[in-house]
Amino acid sequence: MRRFTIIVLENQANCTQADLIRTIMFRIFMLSVAVCFTAFCQAQDYHVPVLTGIAGTTLQSELKTQYKPIIHLDYGDARDSLFGRVDRQGETLSCIYSGHTVDMPFGADPTTAVYLGGSNDGINTEHVYPQSLWSGGNSPKSDMHHLFPTKANINNDRGSFPFAEIADNQTERWYYMSTTTTSIPSSNIDAYSEYRNGSFEPREDVKGDIARCMFYFYTMYRSEADAVNPTWFNNQLPTLLYWHELDPVDTKEWNRTWKIALHQSGKPNPFVLDCSLAERAYGGSPGANCNLVPVEETLNHERIVIKVFPNPASVLNIEVQGDCGAEFEWRIFNIRGELLLKGQDVGSVSPEVSDFTQGMYWVEVKMNCGNRTTLRRTKWIKLQ
Numbered sequence: 001m002r003r004f005t006i007i008v009l010e011n012q013a014n015c016t017q018a019d020l021i022r023t024i025m026f027r028i029f030m031l032s033v034a035v036c037f038t039a040f041c042q043a044q045d046y047h048v049p050v051l052t053g054i055a056g057t058t059l060q061s062e063l064k065t066q067y068k069p070i071i072h073l074d075y076g077d078a079r080d081s082l083f084g085r086v087d088r089q090g091e092t093l094s095c096i097y098s099g100h101t102v103d104m105p106f107g108a109d110p111t112t113a114v115y116l117g118g119s120n121d122g123i124n125t126e127h128v129y130p131q132s133l134w135s136g137g138n139s140p141k142s143d144m145h146h147l148f149p150t151k152a153n154i155n156n157d158r159g160s161f162p163f164a165e166i167a168d169n170q171t172e173r174w175y176y177m178s179t180t181t182t183s184i185p186s187s188n189i190d191a192y193s194e195y196r197n198g199s200f201e202p203r204e205d206v207k208g209d210i211a212r213c214m215f216y217f218y219t220m221y222r223s224e225a226d227a228v229n230p231t232w233f234n235n236q237l238p239t240l241l242y243w244h245e246l247d248p249v250d251t252k253e254w255n256r257t258w259k260i261a262l263h264q265s266g267k268p269n270p271f272v273l274d275c276s277l278a279e280r281a282y283g284g285s286p287g288a289n290c291n292l293v294p295v296e297e298t299l300n301h302e303r304i305v306i307k308v309f310p311n312p313a314s315v316l317n318i319e320v321q322g323d324c325g326a327e328f329e330w331r332i333f334n335i336r337g338e339l340l341l342k343g344q345d346v347g348s349v350s351p352e353v354s355d356f357t358q359g360m361y362w363v364e365v366k367m368n369c370g371n372r373t374t375l376r377r378t379k380w381i382k383l384q
Contacts, residue, residue, distance in 0.1 A: 050274035055286030060219050063281065068220045069143065069264035076111075078142035078263070079125050084110035086259045087149055093123055096148035096209075097158075097193040097202055098175040119152065121178060126150035128210055129217040129225065130160035133232055136224040143220070144260045145269045146213040153180065157195050162236050163210060163243075164199035165383065172196045176203075208247030211240040212271040215278050219271075237282055238360030242381045244271075244278045283360075306376050308363045314383045316363070319348040324369035332380075333362040356382045 051062055073081060083093055083104065093114050094101045102123055104113045116122030128146040150158075154175050173195040174181045176188070185192055190204040202210050218225055218233045225233060249272050257268040271277050279285040305321040306328075320328045331342040332351060340361070341351050364377045 047275055048273040050270045050277055055280040059277075059281045060222070063219050063270055063277070064222075067267050067270045069139075069267045071265045072139050072142050073263055075138060075142040078144055078147070080110045081263050082125070082144050082147050082260075083114060083123070083149055085263075086144065086256060093149050095123065095151040095154065096126060096206055097154050098151055098177055098179075099191070099203075100151045100178045114149070116152075122152045123149045124152045124155040126155050126158070128213040129221075129233075132160045133228050134221060134224040135227045136221065140217070140221045140224055143217070144264065145257065146217045151175070151178075154193065158200045161195075161198060161200045162232065163214070164201060164236070164239055165381070166194045166196050166199055166201045167383075168194075170196050171201075205247060207243035208245075208249065209253050211243040211247075212249070212253075212269060212278070214240050215244070215271045215282065216269045219281065238358075238381065241278060241283050241360055244275075248275060306365050306367070306374075308365075308378050308380055313381075314354075315350065316353050316380060316382075317348065317350050318345075318363065318365060320365065320367060321347075322367060322369060324367075328365055328367040330366075331364045333364065334359075353382060358382055 051059055051066070054062060072078070087093060088104055088110070091103060091105050092101050093104045093110075100121070102114050102116065102121070104110060114123035126148045127141070128148065129140075131141060134140050157173065168184050168189075171184070171194040172182065174183070174185055174192040175195070176185070176192045193203045194201040214233065214236070253272055257272040261268040305319075307317075307319040309317055309319070316332075318328075318330055320326050326347040327344070328346075329342070329344045330349065330351070332340050332353075334340055340356070341353075343349060343351065359382055361380050361382060362377050363380045364375065366373060366375045
C-alpha cells in the first residue's frame with residue numbers, strides 16, 4: 001500500500017494568495033490520488049474512462065460541468081507556474097514546437113529568465129487557442145491546459161493562424177531547435193514544425209498534444225470562442241481528430257496534465273485521460289473506443305489484411321488480401337456518417353474522390369471468410 005505525505009505551509013501569513021491556492025489544491029489532489037490510485041493512476045496505455053455512454057453536445061456540456069476549473073491563477077502566476085513547475089526540466093525549459101532549449105536557473109524568476117530580453121531566442125507563452133480568437137476575462141487566458149513555452153519568433157509567426165497539414169513544397173519556414181530555414185530539411189524532417197502564410201503545422205510528436213488542447217479549450221470556453229469566430233475551430237476539426245489518433249498520449253503529456261491540475265481546482269484535461277472522448281464529443285462516433293483500427297488480423301487461422309492508403313492524401317486506394325480470397329465490399333462516409341460512395345471489388349480499388357472536399361472521412365471495408373465476417377472502419381484524411 002502506498003502512503004502519501006501532505007505538505008503544509010506552516011507560516012501561511014507570509015504566503016501569497018497563489019501559494020495558498022496551490023497548497024490547498026495540492027492537498028486535495030494528493031488525497032484524491034490516495035483514494036483512486038488503484039482505479040486509474042496505474043492505468044496502462046494512459047487511459048481513464050470519462051463519462052462513458054454519452055456523446056455529442058450532451059457529452060460536451062457534461063465535460064464543461066465536471067472539468068472546467070473553478071480556481072485560476074492570474075496570468076502572471078500561471079505563466080510562472082507553467083515555466084517553473086510544470087514544464088521545466090532541471091534548470092532548462094524547451095519550446096513545444098521546435099525543442100529549442102534555454103537555461104532557467106533555480107531561484108530565478110521563471111518568466112524573466114527565459115525571455116532573454118525579448119530576443120528571438122527567448123521563450124514566450126503560446127496560447128494554443130489564440131487570444132485574438134476568444135472574448136472574456138482572465139480564465140481562458142491563464143488556463144494552463146492550452147499554454148506552452150514557445151520560442152519567441154515561432155510564437156510570433158504562428159500568431160492566430162489555424163493548424164493544418166502543409167505540403168512540404170508549400171512550406172515557407174521550417175523550425176528545429178534554434179534554427180529557422182526556408183529549405184526542405186534533408187533529414188529528421190518529422191522533428192520540424194512548419195509555417196506558411198495562413199497556417200501552421202506542429203512537429204509530428206506533439207500534434208496529438210496540440211489537438212487535445214484545442215478540444216479542451218473549445219469545450220470549456222466555446223461561448224467565448226464562438227463570440228469572435230464560430231467557424232475557426234470546426235474548420236480544423238478533421239485535422240485535429242486525425243492528429244489525436246496519430247499521436248497518442250505519452251507519459252510526458254499524462255504527467256503534465258496532472259501537474260497543471262494541481263494549480264487548477266484539481267481538474268486535468270479529460271481529453272488526455274480518455275482517448276475516446278475526442279471521437280465521442282466531436283467525431284460523430286458515439287460508440288468510439290480507444291483501440292486503433294487494425295490493418296491485419298487472423299480469424300480462425302485465416303489471415304486477412306486490409307490497407308487504406310496513402311493517408312493523408314488527395315487520392316485513395318483500398319487493398320485487401322486474405323487466405324479466403326480477396327473479394328470485399330467498401331463504403332465511404334463523411335464525418336457526419338452520410339454515405340457518399342460504395343462498391344464491391346476484388347483485390348483492390350481506387351475510388352474516385354477528386355470531388356471530395358478536404359477533411360476527414362470514414363472508409364469501411366467488409367470481407368467474408370467462411371462463416372465469419374470482418375468489418376473494419378478507419379479514418380482517411382483527404383488533402384486538396
